Amino acid sequence: xxxxxxxxxxxxxxxTAKITCGGNNIGGKSVQWYQQKPGQAPVLVVYDDSDRPxxxxxxxxxxxxxxxxxxxxxxxxxxxxxxYHCLVWDNHSVIFGGGTKLTVL
Amino acid sequence: xxxxxxSGGGVVQPGRSLRLSCAASGFTSSSYGIHWVxxxxxxxxxxxxxxxxxxxxxxxxxxxxxxxxxxxDNSENTxxxxxxxxxxxxxxxxYCARDRGYCSGGRCFSxxxxxxxxxxxxxxxx
Numbered sequence: 001x002x003x004x005x006x007x008x009x010x011x012x013x014x015x016t017a018k019i020t021c022g023g024n025n026i027g028g029k030s031v032q033w034y035q036q037k038p039g040q041a042p043v044l045v046v047y048d049d050s051d052r053p054x055x056x057x058x059x060x061x062x063x064x065x066x067x068x069x070x071x072x073x074x075x076x077x078x079x080x081x082x083x084y085h086c087l088v089w090d091n092h093s094v095i096f097g098g099g100t101k102l103t104v105l
Numbered sequence: 106x107x108x109x110x111x112s113g114g115g116v117v118q119p120g121r122s123l124r125l126s127c128a129a130s131g132f133t134s135s136s137y138g139i140h141w142v143x144x145x146x147x148x149x150x151x152x153x154x155x156x157x158x159x160x161x162x163x164x165x166x167x168x169x170x171x172x173x174x175x176x177x178d179n180s181e182n183t184x185x186x187x188x189x190x191x192x193x194x195x196x197x198x199x200y201c202a203r204d205r206g207y208c209s210g211g212r213c214f215s216x217x218x219x220x221x222x223x224x225x226x227x228x229x230x231x
Contacts, residue, residue, distance in 0.1 A: 032217050034150070041200055041224055042142075042150065047217030085150050089206075089215035092164045094140060094152035 001090045003097035010103045011076050019100045021069040021086030031069040032087040033062055035080075036099075042085060046071060078104050107131035107220055109201050114225030117191055125225060127184040127201035135159060135179040138204035140218060141186050143197035143227075153199070154186065157208050168194075191229045198224040 004022040011017040021031065031049050034042035044053055046062035049069065059074045073080055081104045086097040113125040127139065141153040154165045154175040163175055174187040184201055202218035 030214075030216075032215070034218075036150075041221035042202075042218075043221070044217045044219050047205070047219075053217070053219055083149075087150075087215075087218075092155075092162075092213060093166065094142075094155065094215065096142075096150045096152060099149035 001088070001095050003086055003088060003095055005084075005086060005097040005100045007098070008101045008103065010105055011073075012105045013076055013078060015076055017073040017076050017080070017102055019071045019073075019084050019086075019102065021071070021097045022067055023069075023088065023095075024067060026067055026069050026088065027065045029064075029088045029090060031062065031064050032089075033060075033071045034085045034087065036083045036085065037081075045084075073102070076102075076104055080104060109203060109220055109222035111199060111201055111222045111225035114199065114227045116228045116230060118231055119192055119229055121191055122187070122189045123191060123227060125186040125188065125199055125201075125227070127186075127222060129182045129184070129203075132203075134177065134182050134184060134203070138162075138206055138208075138213065138215070139177070139184045140202045140204060141173075141175060141184075142200045142202055142218075143195075144200070144224075145194075145197040148197075151197070155204070155213075156184065157204075157213050162208055162213050188227070191227075193229050196227060196229045198226050200224045 033046040049064040138157040203220040206216040
């Protein structure tokens with residue numbers, strides 16, 4: 001099973017960023033999203049398609065339907081600049097997307 | 106405070122072995138699934154292996170199947186990754202991570218890796 005993410009997304013501060021994760025019928029699977037800043041371990045920001053762990057701001061939200069899952073970051077801030085990775089659990093294995101670098105202009 | 110801390114990384118020659126450790130504190134690691142995930146320099150995340158609960162459920166990525174072994178010592182609250190026949194492609198930062206998920210009816214389900222260690226670097230080089 002393959003997950004496809006765009007290598008990079010750029011957005012101006014205050015705007016909305018959408019990071020996609022494509023996979024065959026990914027809408028039938030549960031998607032997780034991770035934020036990773038340089039030199040740091042990843043942090044879970046969305047699980048079960050659209051739930052947020054405590055401490056993750058509401059500006060980050062997830063959706064999943066058809067062949068595309070999307071992480072939406074509203075009112076983007078400089079501190080959102082990071083790599084974002086999607087993950088699905090498939091057949092007792094973890095599948096990661098290739099990661100997307102979000103640049104805040 | 107809950108923590109995971111990896112150790113055991115270093116420089117190793119091709120074909121040799123290395124054992125990584127992942128020490129858990131502040132929680133009972135045997136109540137969770139624990140994954141090993143690696144990241145080659147400048148690359149994305151790659152899942153390596155998972156072990157659930159008392160170790161009855163384990164699984165591996167195809168790239169390490171037969172070379173790596175995941176295990177746990179519940180009395181020490183510590184997880185291990187034994188890595189044999191190492192090659193240059195295994196060079197990476199290795200993270201251990203806790204899974205919020207569960208197992209039922211012989212199947213396991215991930216609900217998010219909510220706690221990660223800082224990682225330990227493994228470099229395979231002659």
